Amino acid sequence: MSISVLAQNLSGSEIIKIAGEVNELKRQGQNIANLTIGDFDSSIYAIPEELKAGIIAAYNQNHTNYPPADGVLTLRESVSKFLKKSFNLDYSSNQILISGGSRPLIYSTFLAVVNPGEKVVFPAPSWNNNHYSDLLGAEPVMIQTRAENNFMPTADEIRPHLKGAALLALCSPLNPTGTMFGKKDLEEICDLVIAENKTRKAGEKPLYLLYDQIYSQLTFGDFKHYDPVTLRPELKDYTIFIDGASKCFASTGVRVGWGFGPANIIDNMKAIVGHMGAWSPKAEQMAMASFILDDAAVDTYMTEFKSRIQSSLTALHEGFQLLKAEGFKVDSIVPMGAIYLTLKIDYSGKTTPDGTVLKDSADINFYLIREAGVALVPFSAFGTGDDVNWFRASVGASTLQEIQQLIPRVREALSKLK
Numbered sequence: 001m002s003i004s005v006l007a008q009n010l011s012g013s014e015i016i017k018i019a020g021e022v023n024e025l026k027r028q029g030q031n032i033a034n035l036t037i038g039d040f041d042s043s044i045y046a047i048p049e050e051l052k053a054g055i056i057a058a059y060n061q062n063h064t065n066y067p068p069a070d071g072v073l074t075l076r077e078s079v080s081k082f083l084k085k086s087f088n089l090d091y092s093s094n095q096i097l098i099s100g101g102s103r104p105l106i107y108s109t110f111l112a113v114v115n116p117g118e119k120v121v122f123p124a125p126s127w128n129n130n131h132y133s134d135l136l137g138a139e140p141v142m143i144q145t146r147a148e149n150n151f152m153p154t155a156d157e158i159r160p161h162l163k164g165a166a167l168l169a170l171c172s173p174l175n176p177t178g179t180m181f182g183k184k185d186l187e188e189i190c191d192l193v194i195a196e197n198k199t200r201k202a203g204e205k206p207l208y209l210l211y212d213q214i215y216s217q218l219t220f221g222d223f224k225h226y227d228p229v230t231l232r233p234e235l236k237d238y239t240i241f242i243d244g245a246s247k248c249f250a251s252t253g254v255r256v257g258w259g260f261g262p263a264n265i266i267d268n269m270k271a272i273v274g275h276m277g278a279w280s281p282k283a284e285q286m287a288m289a290s291f292i293l294d295d296a297a298v299d300t301y302m303t304e305f306k307s308r309i310q311s312s313l314t315a316l317h318e319g320f321q322l323l324k325a326e327g328f329k330v331d332s333i334v335p336m337g338a339i340y341l342t343l344k345i346d347y348s349g350k351t352t353p354d355g356t357v358l359k360d361s362a363d364i365n366f367y368l369i370r371e372a373g374v375a376l377v378p379f380s381a382f383g384t385g386d387d388v389n390w391f392r393a394s395v396g397a398s399t400l401q402e403i404q405q406l407i408p409r410v411r412e413a414l415s416k417l418k
Contacts, residue, residue: 010134014381018365022375033374033398033406038127038175038247038339040396045250045305050297054287055254067282069274070266071098071258075289079258082292083243086217087227091260097269098258098285102214102244104278105259107132108269109240110167113208114138118166123153124383125392127175141165142383147390150179150333151342151379155188162196162207171212172226173219173337176382176392178313180219180336183226190232197238208265209239214257215338217248217302220310223336237262240269245288247339250305250396256280256288309339312395312403316341319407328414339396343376346389350417358417360386372413374406 015036022032046052070076076093083089099105106128114120116137122129124142133140141161145151152174162168170189172181181189197206209228216225228235244257257280259269273279292298313335320332320343331344345368350358352371358364361378368374376391384390395403 006135006137010131013131015377018369018375018377018381021366022369025369031373032369033402035393035395035398036375036377037397038394039252040250040339041398042250042253044399045308045396047251047254048249048291048297048301050294051249051251051254051287051291054290055284058283058286061286063283063286065282067098067279067285069279070094070270071096071280072282072285072289075256075285076258078289078293079260083260085295087225087230089227089229089260095263095266096258096260097266097273098256098280099273100255100257100278100280101246101252102212102242102257102259103128104273104276105242105244105257105269106210106212107135108272108276108278109208109210109242109259109265110136110138111272112265112268113205113240114166119161119164120167120169121158121161121165122169123151123157123174125151125174125176125379125390126169126171126382129169130383138166144384147333147344150336151177151390152179152181152185153189154185155192158189159192162192163199165196165207166205167208167210168193169210169212171214173215175212175215175338176340176377176379177333177342178336178338178340179333179342180223181226183224183231186226186228187231190228190235193228193238194232194234206238209235210242211239212242214243214247216243218306218309218339219337220306220313220335225337240265245292248305249291249301254284254288256284308400309395310335312398312400313339313341315400315403316343316393316395316407319404319410323407323411323414326411328411330414339394341393341395343391343393344389345376345391345414347414347417348387348389353416361389361391362386364389365391367417368410368413371416372406372409374410 076096110132120138121141123145240261246252317332329346333342379390380386
């Protein structure tokens with residue numbers, strides 16, 4: 001049976017494919033440290049107790065019907081206060097849209113400001129921008145970033161691609177790298193957007209900036225989160241923020257995301273999300289509205305949660321730095337934010353004990369799955385070439401002990417390669 005051109009050409013999630021291989025090996029009884037999915041094992045990282053109690057109470061109060069298309073008003077008002085407290089950003093309830101997690105918000109941003117065939121500029125590696133461009137029939141412009149810049153795009157790299165573009169999509173802390181924009185670097189990119197929009201004629205569609213800060217609450221040490229509107233207030237009319245509760249409260253399955261930006265764009269996104277039926281469940285919205293204004297509960301949860309995530313990321317980073325010091329061709333970038341560590345495992349061209357040559361990053365990854373019981377995601381899943389031997393490691397579904405125990409297995413597996 002014939003299917004659409006879109007269906008024929010759209011590629012599935014590479015991460016889900018890797019996870020499928022891992023799950024099959026687990027079913028066979030193998031012990032695999034699964035560092036693939038950007039999610040949390042709820043037996044390790046449970047949602048806040050106050051939030052869980054609020055959700056149960058909301059269901060007991062029969063909040064089981066359709067929510068308003070833009071989200072429950074009390075939640076949008078709470079988000080407005082939360083944004084002011086957390087980032088000193090001023091957005092009223094009519095500039096905020098609630099959806100079932102952040103994915104519908106990103107996709108509806110694309111649909112609201114990009115026409116088929118128009119350019120969407122984004123870095124590689126980055127999460128899912130290539131797939132959303134494919135869904136829309138937009139022209140993806142992938143900027144290949146460099147390890148020396150922590151895989152964050154620079155103004156010089158972005159500058160040649162903005163003329164005529166409809167959307168610049170950025171994320172910080174970045175999925176998949178866990179790295180972040182510094183203040184000066186983001187300021188320079190903001191100035192590019194402002195300069196480009198000054199060249200556009202009256203009535204011409206501006207260049208919009210999608211800024212995904214879903215991991216903004218998860219930053220470590222001296223690393224600080226910056227956003228475009230705080231740095232350059234004149235960008236407020238052109239910036240659509242993606243945010244929500246999924247990552248900062250280990251609440252991926254609770255499905256409460258919030259986007260905010262210019263009211264006219266948010267209004268159009270509301271209609272798009274409504275037609276998709278991608279609303280957040282009403283009970284969860286009611287509970288979230290109360291929880292995010294409970295400063296004591298939020299602060300207590302975040303303090304412990306961040307400490308545990310940072311401990312796991314640091315253990316993985318230090319383990320790979322130890323392997324590097326021992327002469328293995330590996331490296332890692334210091335943890336900055338999110339739940340990810342960027343790892344280099346540069347073993348293309350090496351031969352396994354059974355005589356198989358590891359041709360690219362995918363081969364390296366599947367070798368480590370089989371021989372070390374460790375599953376990562378190659379950056380090729382995020383838009384880079386297969387020859388880029390850098391990987392994303394996600395720590396949300398593993399204990400600190402499991403992460404510490406995988407280092408000797410990696411050492412042994414790499415030692416077998418010739």
